[in-house]
Structure formats: structure tokens, C-alpha cells
Amino acid sequence: xxxxxxxxxxxxxxxxAAQPRRSPAPTPLQREYQPAADRIIAAALADSxxxxxxxxxxxxxxxxxxxxxxxxxxxxxxxxxxxxxGLDNVRGEPxxxxxxxRGHESAELLEPRYARLPMLGLGQSVGTPRGGIQAExxxxxxxxxxxxxxxxxxxxxVLFDVxxxxxxxxxxxxxxxxxxxxxxxxxAMLLRSVGPFGMKTPHTGSxxxxxxxxxxxxxxxxxxxxxxxxxxxxQRGQKxxxxxxxxxxxxxxxxxxxxxxxxxxxxxPEEVVVFGGHIDSWDVGTGAMDDAGGVxxxxxxxxxxxxxxxxxxxxxxxxxxxxxxxxxRGGNAYRDTHxxxxxxxxxxxxxxxxxxxxxxxxxxGSDPAYAVVRQIGRLLRPLGADTVFxxxxxxxxxxxxxxxVPGLAHIVDGTRYFWYHHTEADNVDKIDPRELAENVAxxxxxxxxxxxLPAPLPRK
Amino acid sequence: xxxxxxxxxxxxxxxxAAQPRRSPAPTPLQREYQPAADRIIAAALADSxxxxxxxxxxxxxxxxxxxxxxxxxxxxxxxxxxxxxGLDNVRGEPxxxxxxxRGHESAELLEPRYARLPMLGLGQSVGTPRGGIQAExxxxxxxxxxxxxxxxxxxxxVLFDVxxxxxxxxxxxxxxxxxxxxxxxxxAMLLRSVGPFGMKTPHTGSxxxxxxxxxxxxxxxxxxxxxxxxxxxxQRGQKxxxxxxxxxxxxxxxxxxxxxxxxxxxxxPEEVVVFGGHIDSWDVGTGAMDDAGGVxxxxxxxxxxxxxxxxxxxxxxxxxxxxxxxxxRGGNAYRDTHxxxxxxxxxxxxxxxxxxxxxxxxxxGSDPAYAVVRQIGRLLRPLGADTVFxxxxxxxxxxxxxxxVPGLAHIVDGTRYFWYHHTEADNVDKIDPRELAENVAxxxxxxxxxxxLPAPLPRK
Numbered sequence: 041x042x043x044x045x046x047x048x049x050x051x052x053x054x055x056x057a058a059q060p061r062r063s064p065a066p067t068p069l070q071r072e073y074q075p076a077a078d079r080i081i082a083a084a085l086a087d088s089x090x091x092x093x094x095x096x097x098x099x100x101x102x103x104x105x106x107x108x109x110x111x112x113x114x115x116x117x118x119x120x121x122x123x124x125x126g127l128d129n130v131r132g133e134p135x136x137x138x139x140x141x142r143g144h145e146s147a148e149l150l151e152p153r154y155a156r157l158p159m160l161g162l163g164q165s166v167g168t169p170r171g172g173i174q175a176e177x178x179x180x181x182x183x184x185x186x187x188x189x190x191x192x193x194x195x196x197x198v199l200f201d202v203x204x205x206x207x208x209x210x211x212x213x214x215x216x217x218x219x220x221x222x223x224x225x226x227x228a229m230l231l232r233s234v235g236p237f238g239m240k241t242p243h244t245g246s247x248x249x250x251x252x253x254x255x256x257x258x259x260x261x262x263x264x265x266x267x268x269x270x271x272x273x274x275q276r277g278q279k280x281x282x283x284x285x286x287x288x289x290x291x292x293x294x295x296x297x298x299x300x301x302x303x304x305x306x307x308x309p310e311e312v313v314v315f316g317g318h319i320d321s322w323d324v325g326t327g328a329m330d331d332a333g334g335v336x337x338x339x340x341x342x343x344x345x346x347x348x349x350x351x352x353x354x355x356x357x358x359x360x361x362x363x364x365x366x367x368x369r370g371g372n373a374y375r376d377t378h379x380x381x382x383x384x385x386x387x388x389x390x391x392x393x394x395x396x397x398x399x400x401x402x403x404x405g406s407d408p409a410y411a412v413v414r415q416i417g418r419l420l421r422p423l424g425a426d427t428v429f430x431x432x433x434x435x436x437x438x439x440x441x442x443x444x445v446p447g448l449a450h451i452v453d454g455t456r457y458f459w460y461h462h463t464e465a466d467n468v469d470k471i472d473p474r475e476l477a478e479n480v481a482x483x484x485x486x487x488x489x490x491x492x493l494p495a496p497l498p499r500k
Numbered sequence: 501x502x503x504x505x506x507x508x509x510x511x512x513x514x515x516x517a518a519q520p521r522r523s524p525a526p527t528p529l530q531r532e533y534q535p536a537a538d539r540i541i542a543a544a545l546a547d548s549x550x551x552x553x554x555x556x557x558x559x560x561x562x563x564x565x566x567x568x569x570x571x572x573x574x575x576x577x578x579x580x581x582x583x584x585x586g587l588d589n590v591r592g593e594p595x596x597x598x599x600x601x602r603g604h605e606s607a608e609l610l611e612p613r614y615a616r617l618p619m620l621g622l623g624q625s626v627g628t629p630r631g632g633i634q635a636e637x638x639x640x641x642x643x644x645x646x647x648x649x650x651x652x653x654x655x656x657x658v659l660f661d662v663x664x665x666x667x668x669x670x671x672x673x674x675x676x677x678x679x680x681x682x683x684x685x686x687x688a689m690l691l692r693s694v695g696p697f698g699m700k701t702p703h704t705g706s707x708x709x710x711x712x713x714x715x716x717x718x719x720x721x722x723x724x725x726x727x728x729x730x731x732x733x734x735q736r737g738q739k740x741x742x743x744x745x746x747x748x749x750x751x752x753x754x755x756x757x758x759x760x761x762x763x764x765x766x767x768x769p770e771e772v773v774v775f776g777g778h779i780d781s782w783d784v785g786t787g788a789m790d791d792a793g794g795v796x797x798x799x800x801x802x803x804x805x806x807x808x809x810x811x812x813x814x815x816x817x818x819x820x821x822x823x824x825x826x827x828x829r830g831g832n833a834y835r836d837t838h839x840x841x842x843x844x845x846x847x848x849x850x851x852x853x854x855x856x857x858x859x860x861x862x863x864x865g866s867d868p869a870y871a872v873v874r875q876i877g878r879l880l881r882p883l884g885a886d887t888v889f890x891x892x893x894x895x896x897x898x899x900x901x902x903x904x905v906p907g908l909a910h911i912v913d914g915t916r917y918f919w920y921h922h923t924e925a926d927n928v929d930k931i932d933p934r935e936l937a938e939n940v941a942x943x944x945x946x947x948x949x950x951x952x953l954p955a956p957l958p959r960k
Contacts (some may be wrong), residue, residue, distance in 0.1 A: 096736075099729050102615055110613075153570075155562055158924070239699040239925035240785070265927045269559050276556075323701070464618070465699035467725045 059423075067079025069415045073492075076350060077419035077485045083344055084481035090340040091473035093121075094333060098326035098468045105323035106363040107139030107294040115297050115319060118335070118360060122301040125343050127358075129304065130296030135373040137363040139294040140164060142323060147230070147262060150174070151281035152273060157266050160244035160324060160462075162191070162214060162259040163366045164233070172285030173197065173228050173258070179274045180269075183213075183220055194225030197282050201267040204236040207458060215248040218259035220250070228260040228284050232267035235458045240265050243462045244322050246366050258286050279382045296320070298370045298377075299360035303351060305491060311354040312381065313491040315341075315389035315483060318370065318436055319360030325466035329457065333471060333479075334391035334450070335360040341484035352492035354386060361436035362393070371436035375443065382443050386496040387413075389486060390434025391450035391479070394457040395471055400425045400477045401486060402432025405446030409497040413448070416489045418436050423478050446497050450483060508699060513905075517914075529875045533952075536810060537879035537945045543804055544941035550800040551933035554793060558786035558928050565783035566823040567599030567754040575779060578795070582761040584869060585803050587818075589764065592757030594773035595833040597823040599754045600624060603747025607690070607722060610634070611741035612733060617726050618844040620704035620784060621748045622674060622719040623826045633657065633688045633718070633747030639727075639734045643673075643680055649697050654685030656740055661727040661947070663885035664696040667918060675708040678719035681737060682711070688744050689719040692727035695918045700725050703922045704782050705825050718746050756780070758830045758837075761796070763802050763811060765951060771814040772841065773951040775801075775849035775943060778830065778896055779820030785926035789917065793931060793939075794851035796908070814954035821896035824852070831896035835903065842903050846956040847873075849946060850894025851910035851939070854917040855931055858910075858938045860885045861946060862892025865906030869957040872909070876949045883938050906957050910943060 066074070084090075095270060104111035115132055121128040140163055147157040161167075177404045178196040180186045186198065198221035200213040211234050218229040233243035238394040250256045273280050299319050305311065317334020321327020345356070361370035375382070389401070400420075403413045410430070417428035432449035433441050441447040452475075460466040490497065526534070557574060564571040575592055582590040601885075607617040621627075638656040640646040646658065657728055658681035660673045671694050678689040693703035700723045710716045733740050759779050765771065777794020781787020798818040804814065821830035835842070849861070860880075863873045870890070877888035892909035893901050901907040912935075920926040950957065 046603075095732055099732055102613060153560065153562060169673065238917070239701050239923065240927070241699050241925075265925070265929050268929050272555055272559055459699070463699065465701075465725070467700070467729075469725050469728050 055310070067415050069412070070418055073419055073489050078422065079348060080344065080350070080484045080488065081382065081422050081481040083348055084477050084484060085232050087477060088473055089346065090336055090476045090480050091471065093340065094328060094336045094471065094476065095468045097332050097336065098328045102326055103323050104319060104321045104327055106137040106296060106320050106322065106366055108465040109293065111296060111320055111362070115299055118299050118319070122339070126346065127301035127303065127342060129300070129302045130267055131300050133192045133373065133377055135296050135369050136293040136300055137296040137369045139291040140366055141289060141291055143167065143289065145260070145286040145288065147260060148283045150283055152278045157262050157282070158240055158242050159260045159262045160242040160378055161288045162244060162261060163245055163246040164249065165218065165259045165286065165288050166256045166387055167286040167288040168228070168258050174281065175227050176284040177270060177280040177282050179271045186220060186224065188310045193221065195372040196226055197228045197230055197284065198226040199230040199267060199270055201232045201271045204234060204457065207234065211245070214261070218247055218257050219251045219254060221444050222257045226257060228257050230282070231259065231261045232264050233261045234462060235264070237459045239265045240342045241465060243464050244324055245462045258284065258288065260284060260286060274287055284423055296362040298362050298374055301339065301342065303346055303356045303357050305353045305354040307353040309355050310381065311386055311496060312357050313354060313386050313487050313489050314357045316359040316361065317391045318362070318364030320362050320365055322365055322462045324462065325464045326468065327466055328468040328471055329394040329466055330461060331392045333395035333476065337391055337395060337479045337483050339474065340480045344480065344484050345488055350488055352488050354491040356487050356491050359414050364436050368435060371463045374436070375439035382440055383443055385440060385445040387446045387448060387490045388437035388440055389448040389450060389483065390489050391483065392434050393450070393454060394452050395476050395479045396457065397453040397475050398423055398425050398482050400427035400429060400451050402429040402449040402451055403446070404431055404433050404441060406498050406500040409499070412493070412497060416486055419485055420482050423482055439453050444499055448486065448500065450479065452479065473481065510806045522667065527875050529872070530863050530878055531920045535925050536948065538882065539808060540804065540810070540944045541882050541941040542661055543549045544937050544944060547804065547937060548933055550796055550936045550940050551931065553800065554788060554796045554931065554936065555928045557792050557796065560789045562786055563783050564779060564781045564787055566597040566727050566780050567751065568783065568827055570581055571756060571780055572946055575759055578759050578779070582781040582799070586806065587761035587763065587802060589760070589762045591760050592631055593760055593833065593837055595715050595756050595822050595829050596753040597756040597829045599751040600826060600829045601749060601751055603627065603749065605720070605746040605748065607720060608743045610743055612738045617722050618700055618702050619720045619722045620702040622704060622721060623705055623706040623916060624709065624749050624899060625719045625746065626716045627746040627748040628688070628744055634730070634741065635687050636744040637730060637740040637742050639731045646680060646684065653681065656686055656862040657688045657690055657732055657744065658686040659690040659727060661692045661731045664694060664918070667694065670694050671705070674705050674721070677718050678707055678853065679711045680713060682714040682717045686717060688717050690742070691719065691721045692724050693721045695724070695921060697919045698724045701923050701925060704784055705922045720745065720746060720750065756822040758822055758834055761799065761802065761818050763806055763816045764812040766811045767813040769815050770841065771844045771846055773814060773846050773947050774817045774819055775947050776821065777823030777851045778822065780822050780825055782825055782922045784922065785924045786928070787926055788928040788931055789854040789926055790921060791824065791852045793855035793936065794861050797851055797855060797936065797939045801947055804940065804944050805948055810948055813946050814951040816947050816951050821907065824896050828895060831899045834896070835899035842900055842905055845900060845905040847906045847908060847950045848897035849908040849910060849943065850897045852894050853910070853914060854912050855936050855939045856917065857913040857935050858883055858885050859913055860887035860889060862889040862907070862909040862911055864891055864893050864901065866958050866960040869906050870958070871955060872953070876946055879949065880942050881944055883942055884913050899921060904959055906959065908946065910939065912939065
């Protein structure tokens, strides 16, 4: 998951209006679809396939970074299994993706004492010269602080030691920290990892593109423990020297695919509800919650509907978008490949905030459409979360939402998501099988009803 | 902290009798000492020296592993600072310590797919031959499971994937896992790290001595995520191959010191209350909670009493024992060096379970002594924890307790202690300054009153 999504998803519960707690009497929609919803929920909760599938995918291939062999092998596996399961129109849709490679990298504290600093270079970063960059460190706590100390930054490695507040706020330093540091003459940028908790855990993630008018300096994340330690050392008046070495480089674009499978509609197969997550991950951990889980819950939702014989009027299409993390090429390619049918896309749902306890959906679209989606949301009362928040979407469905497709975000409890985000610790063991099954149920109900309504959601 | 202590400390609250919630009216002891206790508590809570001192110590020298230069430099720093502060009889008491060195080490999953496995060799382990040990893995869930599958173990690397229940139970696999695996022909032992939570975090710690009649095979801990993954791979019928490479070796014993400083008693200087923690740590992280915190709270307690002009009848001696982690040479040397005065040791208090929220003390000694210590405990009501549990001690004070010295354990909330225990993540940022100050207060009150009582604690 990248920055884009957060604006919609994670701030939504706190900042935007939610439906009242006391719901009105069931509407005709609710009366019509509650029996199917109850069947779907019961079947999902009785089924452990989702967790096992997620484990097989993440154990079997490891990370799925854009341009890697492991991503393409994982995609092959998903496509083969979708075919075995009898999904319709299973295919990989070609996408060229950027290929950033990390190579060997290290950071060492040389003064005031020696320590190896666990680190992860940031995506899109340039590498260092061979032999690394060795320089005194200037620790700053904000962009304002950097500005105030600009005279001290020249020739230094600037460390942004910015404690986590929320992702949207804190990730700005990952995005433009290197450019801002370069503007005042720094030779490299270090970042306190973006997350509220760590166990000496660096978090990677993308930098924004370099500015064309300032030197390209490398950027890397270090553990929050080490960032705080260097801040204390600076406060004590100690000289801090770090050596940073990174082989990072951009290689030519590489072929990948969006993963696609369908449950073709029984009446209006040309009208589509598209949903899923991104099949790629960062090159650390196994991307279980970011975002294999998002792909698996949509995939399992379709398999479950098929198994229950619940074929809706319209087509439900599960997509595992590629290259969400460092390029968004999959989301853009989907828009381009399917441009001709976007006016027949009833809705798009993305899951890219983890698969923890289900909390509801977020919706972006017309007011009349929101009224309908809220009614669908109430069908999920058995899951303990029947709210549809105002505002929802996702990075991969952003390009088609911009062309008018109503968008939904799948929302879960986010308490621990950023503990693991873009780290070696994003693994399937952090995901609870019951919670995963509840998310399958929620996605299946939402997609099924959206695809089966007598009329498509009214657009703006 | 090692296994020994746990038996006393961590099981105590759950398993042993505590005093009733409704306390009786204040005793003469309480009436006499409550004013001093209140002064001590107020002064400790108004003082941030403890946390800053802990940060300076751990930031400044890093780990403090037996035989390392960083341990001896840290000891020099503590002694110098104690002298500056005006503590009495500051000295390092010589101790020869074992010197196990880790060297380069790595573990890699080769089949069914490649992955680097974060690992830490276990203390006392032998290394592998140069080039490492490459073998198929047999995953077992217990010693019984290993026995049942003994025929499959020959020539294999045995992985004990034992989920954490409590430290005492689970650490047995670290202690004797390599010996048990060797008995059935295994070539190396891997261990699911001993802890309830991790973020791809290996935990080191000592193995027990090798058995003289079975081959010495290397032992290493891997992250719980990877242990669980290999179990799943085995359940799927996949062949698992790992290569383990370790340069670990034992070098000749090396000189170290127990750190000692005193507040000499005003009436009976030859009678002693000794307290502290261990100054050594494992060779990962900075040993902030295990156990620099234990040393610092006793040290700060003495400094605080001195500052308040509270000089008790007897001597209070703070000790930072060396080599608790992989030899207990410091605790044994203290017993031997001070053997002649042990009958004049009123009590010994050890803090080696972290410096989280203060929960009370545990006590091992005579019933009349327990009655007195319970009354002292009640002076700590302002800290919200006035209980003295039955049963208490610590690894370093074990040798003198065996010779009759009444022993106390300092007890804190243990919820997260084993998240960080023996890992790179044991750092000062995990320790709350307020909680640390409360622990200083508790240690100072307990030591002061024990040292000032009209009569020493009655022995058995």
C-alpha cells in the first residue's frame, strides 16, 4: 500500500460522517438479499481455504517485487489455480513494470562508536558511489528544522528523525526527504522508518521522483531505535559519522501481468464489478498483508459464490493488479486495457489496508449510489461491521475512478498494520484465519449484491 | 536474564500466595518509615537521571557481552561516574569470564525456495565446519515428537518449532535441544526463537553444556515466522533444505569485573544489604532491559539516598554482576570474594526481569523475615504495588542465597519482556522514564529500610 490509498481509507473512520448507529427498518433491498448474504457469510466462515491459500502463495514464492522472477512465478501459480477452480476468463493482462533493484546495501555508525545499522534503501533511490558515502550526520525533526539548520547540512548525511503520527503525515519525509536534503547540500538522506512500532525493523517504501534541479542523493530507512539514538547523541554534543553503501539502480522496464479471473454474469455479462488488491509487494517479507491478502479475499469471494451457485446478473471480476508499490503501472494498464468498457463498470472495490478485523467499506460516488451501498453494507451486520463510510477507493482503482467508476475501499482495523508495513515481518502468521474469512464474506456479499442489483449504481 | 531467575520471579504472581488485598492498620515499622519512604518516592519521581543514565550507558557502549571490549569500557564508565557522584568504596572486583565468540554466521533456506533466514547462534554452541552444514530439515513440535520421529532425524537438521507458552517451559528446547537432536543422529539444531512475539526477530541465549557422550552439533535460533513456515512446508510434503554456517567458538577466559559502589552504614557498616543487576548482556541489542536497567535502578537508588541525606544504619552495596548471561561467574565470584561477610549480609535484591511497571517484590527467607519484608512492601503503596510475593531471588544472588542470605526479586509487569529478550530490539526506547523512576523509588525504599531496621532480618 502506498500513500494514495491512505487518504481515503485510514482517515475515513475518524474524519468523515458515518451512518447513525440505529438503523432503520429493513429496506426491500435488504429483505431481498439478506438470505443470500447469510448463506455467503456462513459458507465463508466455515471455510479455511483463504488462509491456506494465502500461506501457500506467500510461503511458496516469497516477496513479489516488480521485475522479479518470484512475482511472475507467483502470478503463474495464481492463474493456474484459478483455472483449476473453474473461474471464467482467467488470464494475465500484460503490463510493463519498472525494475528497481536494491543490490547489496549497508549502513554503519562509525562515530561516536561502531554499530551496524539495520537499513533498507528506499525505492527509486540511486545508489552510492562504490565504497559508499561517509559523512557526519545532522539529525533533524522536521522540514522546518532542516530549514532552520540548513547551513549545517552541506556535505552531511541528513537524518529525518520524525516520530510516527499517521501515515499520511509521516510518509512525506520518505517521499521528498532526499530532495529536500539535497536542496541544502546534503550528500545522503536517512529516514526514521515510517511506523509506530518496531523491533529494530527498517521499513522500505518509495521515494517520490527526484527533482530535476537538485543532485540525486541516496535515501534509506533505518530503525526507529537507531534514529532516536542518533538524536540523543546529537543532543549530547557528540559527533556522529555514518557510512552508507547502496548498489541500488534502475534497470530497463520488465514484463509483468495483471491477474484476472471472472464469474461471468448471467444476464448482463458485459457489466462488471471489479475488485481485488495488488499482487506485487516490496522486496522484503512476503507481502502477506500488503497485499496478497487483498487479492486472496476477492479471489476466494468469487470461488465461494461459484461454489454456492450464486451467479449474479453482472460479471464479477477479480484482479490482482501488478506494480502498485513502485509504479502503479498495473492500475494504469487496467484503465487503458479496459477503457472501452469502463462506462459499464458498476463499481470497483480495492482491499489494500490489510486483512485484520473487518470494519466496513468506504464509498466514493454519487449520493443516490451511496444510499444503495449503505443498504448493502447493512447486510453485513452478522459480521459486526455494517458501516459504509463516506470516501473510499484505492491506488489501483484510482485511475478508473477518475474516469467515473464508483469506488469502494475495504476497511479493517488498522492498529497494527503499520507495524509490519514494508518490512521483513509482513508474513501470513500475523493474519488471523477467522478475520480473513470474515473479510472474504464481506467482499463476497458486497460484490455479489452490487453485481446483482436490478439497476447498476447511479453515477454522478 | 537466564532460566534460573524465572522460576522465582515470573511464576510467582500466578502461582504463589500473595498478601490479602485489605491491609491491616499500619504497624510501628510502617509508621516509622513511611515519611522517609514518601520522601524517597517523591524525589525519585521528580528525577529523570535514571533514564538518561541508562541511555548514556547503552547508547555509549552498545552490547556488553562477556569478554568484549565494550563490556569493560562500560564498566570503566560506570565506576568513574560512581566515583564522581561520591559513592563509597567504588571498585571493580576481578572475575575471569568465559569468552564465546559468534563470528560470522548465516542460515539459508535452499529448498523448496531460496530465502535468507535471520538467525542467531546460541551461546556455547560449536560452529559448523567451514562451508557450513547443508541438510534436509525435520520439523518437530516437542521432545516427544522428536522421539516419535527419531528414525527420520539421522543426518538431518532438526528444527524445534515450539510455540511460546512460558519462558521456563519453552526455554528447555534452547537448553538441551542440540543434545537431544544429536542423540538421534541430527547434524545441527534449529530453534524457533523463545518469545511470544517477534517481527522476524531471532532471540539468542545460552545452550546448556554439551553432553559428553553425544556429538557436539551446532545450535541456532531462527525467527518464529520462519519456523512456522517450515512446519507448514513439511505438512505440505515439501522437502526442506537449509544451509547453516557458524564460526562460533570458545576462546580462553578473559578478565572482567563486578562493579561495586556503596553507601556505607552510619552504625553498622560491616552489615550489608546488597542489590543490583547484571552489567553484562548478550552480544545483540544494547541490553537495556536485560539488564542495564537493573543495575541503573539500584545505582540510582543509592545516589538518591545519598542526595537526600538518608544514610541507613547498615551499608547498602550496589553491584553490577558480570557474566550472568553465559556463565554466572560474577555471582559465583561475589560469593567467593565476600564469603567471610556473608553472615552479615542482611538481604540481597536482584532486578533482572526488566524495568517495566513496578509490581512488587518476591521474597525467599524465614517466615519472621517475610513478615517484616511485607511491612516494608506496604510503604510502596504510593507506587500502586505494595505486594511482597512468596518466593524471590535471582541468578546472580543465587550463590549467596544458597549460603543463607535472604533474597528478594524486584518484580515488574512482564507482558512484553520476552518480546525483546536477547534480541537486537532490547534498547532504551522500550523503557518508560516514569516507570523506570518508580522502580528506582521501590528499590531505594526497600534497600533503605532493610539497611536501617533496628535488627537485621531474622534468618532461618
